[in-house]
Amino acid sequence: MSRWSYRNFVNFDQDKKMPTREAFRNNWFILKLVWSIQPFRVIGEFLLQILRQLSRVFYSIVFIRFLLDGMQHGVEFSNIVALIGLMLFIYFIVNSYSMWYEIKFKPISDTILYEHLYQKLFTKANEVELECYEDPEFYNTYTTAIQEADIRVNEVLTNMASVISATLATISVFTVMFSIDKLVILFALFPIIGNFVLGKIVNQFIYKRHMDTVPFRRRMDYVDRVAYLSQYAKEVRLSNVFTVLRTVYNEGYKGVLKVAKQYQNGLIKYDFFRNALAFTMLFEGVLLYGAYKAMIAQTISISDFGVLATAMVSGAWMLIEMAERFVKIYENAIFIKNLQYFMEYEPTLKNNDNAMLLNKSFNELVFNQVGFSYSGADKISVSQLNLTISRKSKIALVGHNGAGKTTFTKLLMRLYDPTEGEILIDGQNIKHIEVDSFRSQFATAFQDFQIFAMTIAENVLMKEIETDEEEQRVITALQKSGVYEKVSSLPFGIHTVLTREFDDNGVNLSGGELQKIAIARVFARQSDVVILDEPTSALDPIAEYTLYQNIIEQCAEQTVIFISHRLSSAAIADHIYLFEDGKIAEHGTHQQLMKQQGKYSEMFLKQAEKYIENDELTAAYTFQPLIRGV
Numbered sequence: 001m002s003r004w005s006y007r008n009f010v011n012f013d014q015d016k017k018m019p020t021r022e023a024f025r026n027n028w029f030i031l032k033l034v035w036s037i038q039p040f041r042v043i044g045e046f047l048l049q050i051l052r053q054l055s056r057v058f059y060s061i062v063f064i065r066f067l068l069d070g071m072q073h074g075v076e077f078s079n080i081v082a083l084i085g086l087m088l089f090i091y092f093i094v095n096s097y098s099m100w101y102e103i104k105f106k107p108i109s110d111t112i113l114y115e116h117l118y119q120k121l122f123t124k125a126n127e128v129e130l131e132c133y134e135d136p137e138f139y140n141t142y143t144t145a146i147q148e149a150d151i152r153v154n155e156v157l158t159n160m161a162s163v164i165s166a167t168l169a170t171i172s173v174f175t176v177m178f179s180i181d182k183l184v185i186l187f188a189l190f191p192i193i194g195n196f197v198l199g200k201i202v203n204q205f206i207y208k209r210h211m212d213t214v215p216f217r218r219r220m221d222y223v224d225r226v227a228y229l230s231q232y233a234k235e236v237r238l239s240n241v242f243t244v245l246r247t248v249y250n251e252g253y254k255g256v257l258k259v260a261k262q263y264q265n266g267l268i269k270y271d272f273f274r275n276a277l278a279f280t281m282l283f284e285g286v287l288l289y290g291a292y293k294a295m296i297a298q299t300i301s302i303s304d305f306g307v308l309a310t311a312m313v314s315g316a317w318m319l320i321e322m323a324e325r326f327v328k329i330y331e332n333a334i335f336i337k338n339l340q341y342f343m344e345y346e347p348t349l350k351n352n353d354n355a356m357l358l359n360k361s362f363n364e365l366v367f368n369q370v371g372f373s374y375s376g377a378d379k380i381s382v383s384q385l386n387l388t389i390s391r392k393s394k395i396a397l398v399g400h401n402g403a404g405k406t407t408f409t410k411l412l413m414r415l416y417d418p419t420e421g422e423i424l425i426d427g428q429n430i431k432h433i434e435v436d437s438f439r440s441q442f443a444t445a446f447q448d449f450q451i452f453a454m455t456i457a458e459n460v461l462m463k464e465i466e467t468d469e470e471e472q473r474v475i476t477a478l479q480k481s482g483v484y485e486k487v488s489s490l491p492f493g494i495h496t497v498l499t500r501e502f503d504d505n506g507v508n509l510s511g512g513e514l515q516k517i518a519i520a521r522v523f524a525r526q527s528d529v530v531i532l533d534e535p536t537s538a539l540d541p542i543a544e545y546t547l548y549q550n551i552i553e554q555c556a557e558q559t560v561i562f563i564s565h566r567l568s569s570a571a572i573a574d575h576i577y578l579f580e581d582g583k584i585a586e587h588g589t590h591q592q593l594m595k596q597q598g599k600y601s602e603m604f605l606k607q608a609e610k611y612i613e614n615d616e617l618t619a620a621y622t623f624q625p626l627i628r629g630v
Contacts, residue, residue, distance in 0.1 A: 023333035029340050030156040030332075037116040041109045042157065048101050049161040051094045053169035053318070060314030061176050061307070063087055068303040114150045121146060124342060129349040130415045131375060140214045145342040148335050156336065159328045166322040173315035180304045181293060184312075187285050194277030199327035202270050207334045209263040216255030223249040286312040349417060355434040358441065361528050362425050365389040365412070370421035372411055381407045382582040385421070389559060391528070394552050396570035397563045398600065399579035405563045408579070409531050412561070413442050443525035447534035449518035453501040456487055457494040460520045477523035480554050482547065483516035512543070519547070523554065530555050532562035536569075545569050567604045576600065 035042050066083055125142070132138045177184045223245045226232045287309065294305035371383040382404040389395060389412075397405040410416050411423065414430055423430045430438055452458070457465050457474045465471050474494050478484035490496040490507060497506040498517075509517070515535060522530045530551070536544040548569045552560055564570050571590035578586040578593070578600045586593055586600050593600040 023330045026333035026336040026340060027156050027160055027329050030153055030336055031160055033117070033343075034113065034153060034157055038109055038113045041106075041113060042161075044101055044105060044109075045157050046161040046164070048098060049158075049165040050168075051097060053165040055090055055094045056314055056318070057169050057172055058090060059087060060310050061173060064310045065176075065303075065307045068306045110150075110154070113153065117149055117153060120343065121149060124345070127347050127350075128345060129347050130410070131348075132345075135375065140211075140218070141338045142342055143218070144211075144214060144335070145339040149339055152332055152335050152339065155328070156332050159325050159332060163322060163325040163329065166318050166325060170315060170318040170322050173311050173318060177308060177311050177315060180300060180308050180311075181290075184286060184289065184308065187281070187289070187312075190277045190281035190285070194274045194281075194323070198270050198274035198277070199323065200330055202267060202274060203327055203331040203334070205263050205267050205270070207331065209259055209267075212259045212262075213256045216252040216259070219248050219252030220256070223252070349414060349435060351434050352432065354432065356428075356432060356437075358425070358433050358437045361391065362441070363391050364426065366424040366427075367408075367411075368422050368424060370411065370418045370423060372407060372416060372419050380582055382411070382579075383420075384583060387577065387584065387587070389561070391559055392557060394560045394572075394574040395562075396573035396576045397561065397579060398565075398567060398570050398576060398603070399585075403579035404582040405579050406533055407582075409533055409561065409563070413444070413531065414438055441528045442531055443522040443527040443529070444531045444533070445519045445522050445535035449515070449535060451498055451514050451517070453497065453499045453503075453506070455492075455495050455497050456490075456517060459498060459517055460494075460524050462521060462525075473524050474520075477520040478517070480523045480550065481516040481520040482550070483513055483520065486513055487517075516547075519551075522551070527558065529559045529561065532560070532564075534563050534565065536564070541566055541568065545572075548572060567600070567607055571604075 031042065063083060067080060128142075132142070174185060226245055290300070290305050290308045290312070293300045300308070366388050367385045370385040371380055373380040385408065397408065399405055407416075411418055414423075414435065417431065425433065425438075456478075457471065460474045460477055461470060465474065471494070475484060478487050478494065486509070487494055487496070491505070497503040498514075499508060500506040519532070519535050522532070532548075532551070536547060544564070544566055545568055548562065548564070549572055551562075552572060560573075562570075562573070570576055574589065576587065576590060576593060577584050580599065586596065586598050588596070594604065595601075
């Protein structure tokens with residue numbers, strides 16, 4: 001499904017009523033999904049609802065009719081006692097099964113069902129291209145799908161089982177009422193109109209109100225997260241930033257309140273008439289009509305009136321329940337559409353039918369007239385990129401923020417596809433390479449790296465440790481990144497959990513130490529290309545320069561591409577590319593670019609002046625030897 005069709009999907013739901021066929025198809029989608037995960041859960045739910053409805057029919061029709069007829073025609077008391085015993089037996093069977101299902105079977109089944117469901121959602125989330133997460137409309141759909149998944153799955157299963165069982169029970173009850181007096185059936189029209197027609201409108205209002213509040217609730221949820229997540233704690237307590245956050249929260253709150261007020265008059269009006277038709281007109285109507293037929297017209301017996309009254313109460317609630325369940329089908333269907341869309345979304349970055357595995361080291365990667373612009377952006381992010389990356393080369397990307405460096409690395413790793421031009425690996429367009437196979441060639445460390453509430457070893461390896469060889473690989477990677485001495489001093493070494501979110505024995509390391517753990521990932525991963533996108537911002541210039549030298553030495557057999565604002569570090573690369581306004585403004589070795597006396601030389605000398613003024617030792621260590629070497 002394309003992004004264009006996604007927006008149509010959103011507008012369709014908000015502006016039009018969902019067709020009946022589509023509503024049932026959406027609910028059927030969930031039933032099939034649950035059946036594929038837990039078929040016995042489907043069988044168990046349907047059996048429970050059918051047994052409950054059968055017991056109601058037995059009590060309201062069979063038992064009452066037998067009792068009243070017995071009193072009127074003199075049936076032996078022992079027969080009535082036997083029928084009561086049968087009724088109690090049926091109640092015992094239904095209640096025992098209900099207790100077993102609700103207390104023993106369902107909680108375990110729910111746990112299994114939700115685990116499998118969220119595994120499917122997480123797998124799909126991992127397949128979706130990065131661009132989708134930058135689209136607010138898609139992100140709203142994704143978050144709604146995740147938040148509503150378990151609720152809607154449970155509701156659909158219960159609702160569909162109730163619809164079928166209630167429909168069968170309602171037909172049987174109204175058949176008895178029809179046999180007593182044919183005109184009684186007309187009273188069934190009131191709850192049908194109330195629930196099917198007006199109830200459908202009410203649920204459209206509810207859904208539209210919900211979707212209109214999503215952007216505002218996301219603001220409130222963001223402030224909720226900031227208020228309790230540990231990484232924000234220091235900034236919040238040592239500044240007045242919470243006044244801004246409170247404003248953000250209040251804006252969200254006022255937005256939700258405004259939306260609620262917009263819909264309240266419509267909801268009150270339709271819900272009032274819905275309840276009047278669904279309850280008042282049916283209950284009072286049938287009782288008055290039955291009393292008239294028995295007492296005034298005398299066309300039915302008092303016994304028939306008693307059966308009619310109990311059947312009416314039972315049938316009315318069955319019909320109301322059935323109607324509400326049908327309306328719930330539409331309500332669920334609207335929300336399910338988010339889940340269904342997400343589950344059925346076809347990523348644009350996917351393997352074509354003839355995708356090949358990349359099972360050997362490449363010789364060169366070529367950017368050929370590559371251009372790219374983000375969806376909705378006013379200008380092109382990169383354009384006319386032409387460069388060749390040779391195997392084992394060491395490349396630095398420099399330039400001001402927004403110049404296109406990070407976009408270049410995202411295109412290189414095929415997190416995006418170019419909007420113009422092509423990227424070739426040994427002469428083959430990377431679109432013809434199996435996506436995971438291609439991405440496995442890269443080891444990355446980013447400035448905005450994430451640390452997970454897992455062990456240090458798992459944070460480095462980015463998976464569970466399964467062998468002694470993998471454990472040794474983690475240790476070696478930490479040694480190369482310069483943080484193993486610190487890690488080895490911790491009580492559990494590489495098996496120490498980072499953060500205390502889930503473990504009281506967890507540790508909180510400094511920003512620089514965490515950066516080195518993130519950098520250790522590139523040493524631990526066996527890949528052809530190492531990409532470092534400003535991963536050393538928490539390190540001082542000397543530590544950064546030393547680390548980059550170490551990386552280049554340790555990765556002698558790998559291609560290394562790194563982005564750095566400190567040009568002293570970039571100077572140790574084999575080749576430097578200066579990005580400006582999405583294009584390559586200059587390229588060459590450090591010495592070549594300094595001799596050109598262009599943009600790179602100007603930037604380098606300005607940084608040198610800055611460091612000499614503020615830190616003579618750093619300048620002497622990093623910049624002065626490079627200046628003298630020109």
